[in-house]
Amino acid sequence: MSPHRARYARYSGGPDPLAPPVDLADALDVIGQDVMAGYSADHAMREYLRRGSRDQTGLDELARRVAEKRQELLQRHSLDGTLREVRELLDRAVLEERKQLARDLDDDARLAEMRIESLPPSTASAVSELADYSWRSPSARADYERIKDLLGREALDQRFAGMKQALENATDEDREQVRQMLSDLNDLLAAHARGEDTSEQFREFMEQHGDFFPDDPQDVDELIDSLAQRAAAAQRMMNSMTAEQRAELMQLSAQAFGSPALMDELGQLDANLQALRPGEDWGGSEQFEGAQGLGLGDGTGALQQLASLDELAEQLSQSYPGARMDDIDIDALARLVGDDAAVDARTLSELERALRDSGYLNRTSDGQLRLSPKAMRQLGKALLRDVATRLSGRQGQRDVRHAGAAGEASGATREWQFGDTEPWDVTRTVTNAVLRTASEGGQPARGIRIDIRDVEVTETEARTQACVALLVDTSFSMAMDGRWVPMKRTALALHHLISSRFRGDALQLIGFGRHAEVMDIEELTALDAQWAKGTNLHHALLLAARHFRKHPSAQPVLLVVTDGEPTAHLEPDGEVYFDYPPHPLTVAYSVRELDNVARLGAQVTFFRLGEDPGLARFIDQMARRVDGRVVAPELDDLGAAVVGSYLGSRGPGSYREQFGGFYGGGRGFWVDD
Template identity: 65%
Template sequence: MSEPVSDAEGRSRRNFHRSRYDRYQGGPDPLAPPLDLREALDEIGADVMAGSSPQRALRELLRRGTPTMRGLDELRERINRRRNEILKQRNLDGTFAEIRELLDRAVLEERKQLARDLDDDARFAEMQIGNLPSSTAAAVNELAQYQWRSPQARQDYEKIRDLLGRELLEQRFAGVKSALEGADENDRQAITEMLSDLNDLLAKHNRGEDTTDAFADFMAKHGQFFPENPRNTDELVESLAKRSAAAQQFYNSLSPEQRAELDQLSQQAFGSPDLMNALAQVDSQLQMARPDLDWDGSREFSGERPMGLGEAATAMADLAELDELSEAMSQQYAGADLADIDLDALARQLGDDAAVDARTLQRLEQALRDQGFFERGADGEMRLSPKAMRQLGHSVLADVAERLTGRGERETRLSGRLGEPTGATREWAFGDTEPWDVPRTITNAVVRGAGAGEFSPGRPVRLEIGDVEITETEARSQAAVVLLVDTSFSMEMEGRWTPMKRTAIALNHLISTRFRTDELAIIAFGREARTIDVGELAGLSPRMEQGTNLHHALLLAQRHLRRFPHATPVVLIVTDGEPTAHLEPSGESFFYYPPHPQTIGLTVSELDHLSRMGAQITIFRLGEDPGLAMFIDRIARRVGGRVVAPDVDGLGAAVVGDYLRGRGRQR
């Protein structure tokens, strides 16, 4: 016998069985990984260092996307392909061809009937049928009062009138064509009343009157014609106006002959011109309500697939929607915002995946702004925030570390070879020389062996490479570091601008995270020199300015070193040209090329001054200019400094590696 089930257990089981699973209906992928802001920030940082503003760099990122995310350009390309497909696969002859086919069929059936009839009236009717105008519209109008003898012929002719009425309504009201197929006189009367009431409602709206009650009455009476279920007059106008504008664009796209045909045929819609007159009033009211829509536009269809009037209006509306989406994707208009992209329209035109891509871009832009990666500088310009610079510095230093070690596994762990324990441990990697943390290493081996069933008391512990942990160390002595970076225009011309910035960012990040007692100053020198923070340097644009004022930069370097008299002075100079400018006693910059002897003398004098201060001087020479190489080699020997001639891609690793070697020597 089973045990009785408690009330609580019974309720739990009942609630459990009420759970249900539904098919995924689109929208954001619930299993998608979170946004990778680091990847996005790296892309933005690269553009900023190349000379773009942060705002422009963000726009470029959204435009081109990332390796893992489609951008606006690709979505816009899909929109344009969809637009071209509509134009190149279809034409506007559908309704005209269908009417011609019905007319030919009616005339043929009538001729068959007349051939069987032997009275004189039949002969007269044969003459009338035989002399119909070649124009389809003129023939349809001429047969308006004709007394058909063949029931089949009369039925086919009535189909023409019915088709015209339904097509003209379909142009303005989606879905009406199929709903009114086989409509009787009562249905036509309901349409007439709806159009009359609609014109009254639109007239009140255009006069600025309150239409709340009128709209409610209208929808209660005629709501079956509006399956989209608008909530107010504005929404009703919005949906009708776009379709009405599409109908007008269809008319504008016809040839003059086709327009004349349509004007004549429209008078036979439902056998009366009343429908066309009512629709013309609706179009006029809608154009007055939404003059901003493209009522004068036209399209050039060149395909082989014919479309009826209603289908063509739908195609026109699709094309208008695609044009709006394309403009929103371009983001090239004043006040552009990704929120302008209509995700529902994008899903209709390209599918849910495109809407998901656009929504992801919107989320990415919002996340970058919300998480404080941008800020306004004192000049009001947008710039990368300190938070963004820290993240960018981490990525840049990781690249530099990989070049230094030849291994990506070690990331930015560059402190481990320099001295005193930090209190932290990490897994050993090839090339490490730090002492082992024996307790952690043995513990790792025991835990691993126990998990694999290899360990038991009394048996020796077997070590594997993965068990080894080492003690991280770092130097505790202080250094005053000056990084002098050449910002003359030749750095940009020779492709050294961005590597120079990456070098400064990597060194700044290393010092700020691993050697916090060190004091770094970055000095940029072109025609003149100035101390600059790393965020400002990242966004610095190249200037069309000649001059390499190393003399001024060395004066500023001495000022920084004097602020820390007990720190080890370190001077790192990155340049691609001989000194061609110096600072006059008046404070003005003097420039002359080729280098003036006075410029050379003042520059060498300040290097001598730094040497007497005990500074460790390293000059990173970029380029293969023999004159520059000779000059730098001579002054390096004079002041006991080092010369490094890295390639552009290895500049960051050379500077960071030299700094680390210097920190090692301080021990």
């Protein structure tokens, strides 16, 4: 048995080394949704950090906790703690003195009683009145001396945190050291204001008086910053008191340590600091509403806490130019709000850093952030899993990575080539690795390493390639009626399926609004809502036909997603003609191009969004004309309907292999004409 015993304690060496990694997939999904809704990637990331997610606290929630802490400070405390403590000491001193005078029978005792009974009701005035009083009770005299000592320590604690406790039971020698420190400090600050101070002067000051400054400033500017922040908080505390409280404290200050010189030095210090740091908040105030009294030092500390909370709120807002998560003071958040808040903020900061460093976001030449191709693949993968779930109608068999996309096996094998999706022949692959290892002088008994050259795949029968044109409506109505993001999600899911599982197929994305244009998936995903009116199906069909002609050996597949009848067409001179209701010439041009596409052998499917009867009649007639199909899916099922139609066009085998043997059109409504 080991003589050493294990000891357990909270880990305090930085971020938890056993904490799970940040969930970039969840963040990317939310950011991708906002980007597809028309926001910039940078704005989308900021919104995610602000809102958070189901499992991740966002900046808004942290800001709420900061505001709650601030309100708690104001509602719990009041600023009359010193006045209360002075009043208690005074009342106790007066009571003990009365007891002593009642026992004394001389005439001077009667005169003293009259003086005691005629003390003014104001605490400060009573303390001043008793400044030259000859106390008969030793305990009363001690309590009165404690008042002067308390006032001195509180006055110093306002400017130098911790002085109240440090100078408790202080001797005259201790007080003289404080006075000398204040005098030397004022000399240093005055020299600095004139530009005459030296680093040697600062060093000598710290060597002599460094014990008064536990934060260990490294130069005079750090010293001034620290003192000015505290002094400004002290001034804000005085501003937050009532006029009566301020007047009482000003009158009492003359009794501090029984030495007016101390207050003169402190007054000079405040003047020097305010001149050197005019940018500090010297004029602010707060409204304290609680019952727990704070002394001058503790009250000043509370005002500093409030200032720190305000600074944290500004950092958490991330609303200023150049804002970054690294700006947030994690240590201050832990100290003022709690460790949980600090952990949440640190996680958000790591999320931001990971999003920027992982390659999911790229910065363009104009300085804007864009979703990278890597991010597009990740989003497409997630969307395709969702589509698979909707198509299968059940949990399990969701991830297309486990499905084959090849045709029937021919019985032969061949060397793997880039882009192949056929399954590995494991026996041949391992045999190749063993033979290669032996030929290279290795020892297979000690294990082998498979090289890409060893891989053989199962050869399959030739399968027809598809040439796919996805036409998506980008007109005004798509954005207005909430169909913008589902349209983009659909395009991204289909793009990922073809690029990852059917690499031999040729997909072209065509957006059509007032005019049509071919788009990359990144371009379509980042496309802002188009507010120009017009649905130019004619132009889109022209581009689709051109795409089909470029791939004469592939099976053409035309998928059209729209929520409106065609209202625009191209004139012979290339200009766009728009009219609503649809002009007969626009309809005729659209029908003519659809016939041209049909003559190329295209399998046509229309995806009708919305319940407009006119659109339904037009789409039905168009589909019937080319022996096509019509799908009227709900928005949530649009992606499943489009992907299902594409897979269906490749034959039932492809569909079953991709999505676990279930063959159908999703939860859309199929109408075969």
